[in-house]
Amino acid sequence: MKLSKKSQLCTLSPMRKFTPYAMAAEAAGKKIYKLNIGQPDIETPPEFFDAVRGFSQKVLAYANSQGTEQMLQTVVDYYKRIGVEYDKKDILITTGGSEALQILFLSIMDEGSEVIIPEPFYSNYNTFIRAAGGVIRPMPTIAEEDYNYAKPEALEALINENTRAIAIINPHNPTGNVLTEQELRAIADVAKKHDLYLICDEVYREFVYDADKSPCAGSLRDMDDNVVVIDSVSKRFSACGARIGMLISRNKALMAEALKFCQGRLCTTTLEQVGASALYSVGPEYFDKVREEYRRRRDICYRKLTAIPGVVCAKPMGAFYVMAKLPIDDADEFMKFMLTEFEDHGETVMCAPAGGFYATPGRGINEIRIAYVLKEKDLERALDLLAMGIEAYNKRK
């Protein structure tokens, strides 16, 4: 029984591959602080559940493949509020930002096509791009430079005849880097000059801590055919389980191709679109409050991390992750140790080993990604456990 080459080139998710160890530890009574996955403990706005409970149709029918009229209009109105003009036909509602990326790459990649992505990057890009037959061409960035990737020459040097797109995540998962308008423009100019798609994953748009806002690539109106925006309600409204995302572009030919895949899978969940649409009715005070909460968590996280001897990290400017280089030999081994051997008063901490966030072999081996998605007190305790764990791990060797 043959398996596909492309699936064999994929790996289990670094955020999820240790789940079996975590489940075993929990079954044995251990408490685990989970910083491995971007699952916030922030409450989902009750507007979601109210809307879902109010659904009164007797038949839970398919929605339109593009998305419900209501959801599409909600997205148009949201973008209008942030100053970006989109039309309903520029939008496809997808099963999370994940499906938006899958459909996008299926629509633009052939066997061997390349996408340039600043590294480290959200590891599931590897799966989505491999599934479409493509390859990631990584652009290395480093903590010492705040993971900055707004370097037109470095990007340009990676372009070859197989390059189809430059993909950026802004604000960035996992580094927390946030582009200025000028930086976005500089990267965009490279894509424009070489006739490449500029894929901007902006699912963390509202979460910036040291700037007014994160620029939206949809405002680059001289590049309507190049720009593709990926969006989602998952992080914005702490509604990860709703699986509602968006593929957004004014490139008509691209959207026509993408619609084929949307029709193939019929539609996105009807009821979740009802709930997701209601989420957008929350006012700016919601984001102010959540942003403030994440800012405090970021500060704690950064302070506690940099206090651990030998840890290297850059202060994140946005999103809710921080990358950290640890004074250990192997983050996979370390994480296994933390879940199977280590404990302090019956507690431990789980992070994502960062090897999977890199495409360059050997990079990220002693790094982890921390999602600061827990309450301050829990976060403090989790980082204390991390510090204790590093010491115990190194003593053990």
Added chain:
Amino acid sequence: MKLSKKSQLCTLSPMRKFTPYAMAAEAAGKKIYKLNIGQPDIETPPEFFDAVRGFSQKVLAYANSQGTEQMLQTVVDYYKRIGVEYDKKDILITTGGSEALQILFLSIMDEGSEVIIPEPFYSNYNTFIRAAGGVIRPMPTIAEEDYNYAKPEALEALINENTRAIAIINPHNPTGNVLTEQELRAIADVAKKHDLYLICDEVYREFVYDADKSPCAGSLRDMDDNVVVIDSVSKRFSACGARIGMLISRNKALMAEALKFCQGRLCTTTLEQVGASALYSVGPEYFDKVREEYRRRRDICYRKLTAIPGVVCAKPMGAFYVMAKLPIDDADEFMKFMLTEFEDHGETVMCAPAGGFYATPGRGINEIRIAYVLKEKDLERALDLLAMGIEAYNKRK
């Protein structure tokens, strides 16, 4: 801006490509009887909505990538009730049967790999297989033989070094063919002999009208590594909008590959899994009632269709579709005519032109697929409109 070759080999869905015409007709006040899509008017069991309304967690969090424990156990219990032993680890909960097929083909197909599929077939297989770089090798079947495809020699003749799987839909969409146990065994033996996957799409399992039941491929215990079952709540419980499906196999290596794609897209909707799990609490009387309803509709549909001069069709044995060869030149043109020009007292009917259900060029051009998903009275009226429409269309020429 390049588009992918594989997306260009895909087409819009024959069930959905005329939606823009339908929307325009409806906007102009026309009533359309929609037989184009398998969207039943049967009410979704209220257990679904009750469970969803009872969801009391404050954070709508990600589920496990494999599916929630509750949903996995529900599926195990359901299969046990129909006499098939599966374990939770043999099951992945997916976003509809559609995603189960997508993930399966990504896991087993390379560029140029082939899947043998009896033709006509559910058209979206084309999109799923193309997306994975594969090709459909059709096995033609005909109305005059009740679309029977249990022909081991004919199947065997299509096998070559690129063949990875035989995929069957049982009960069959769009033909309504239902396999006997002996027929399933005969097909399975071909897959076994040639070490191929046997993909059995059994989403219409409960809907058989002239036999006791439709055999489940999961009971072929000498072929644990070959058999993959695709399942879904969409049709079974008239819950199409829930997008809950299942990829089921005892082949551990396959399931390990499939899990990579499941982890890549994080999870299936949390809330819909809560609702879908509750669906399985309905008793056998639910299926008896629904089956009887569809049986009546099937009978009406077949009677009215065969009364139209020049129509060729086979009486469906299961599912809720019937293929019909019409005395017209081109079903695409005919459908456009029905939506844009034809009307009787402000009403018309919409079916799916069947060209997209065939992979052999030229086949299906004057055929349509009818989904008998409307109440008897509506179905009668819809088929009268079809008869009138055929006459009007041919007079117009």
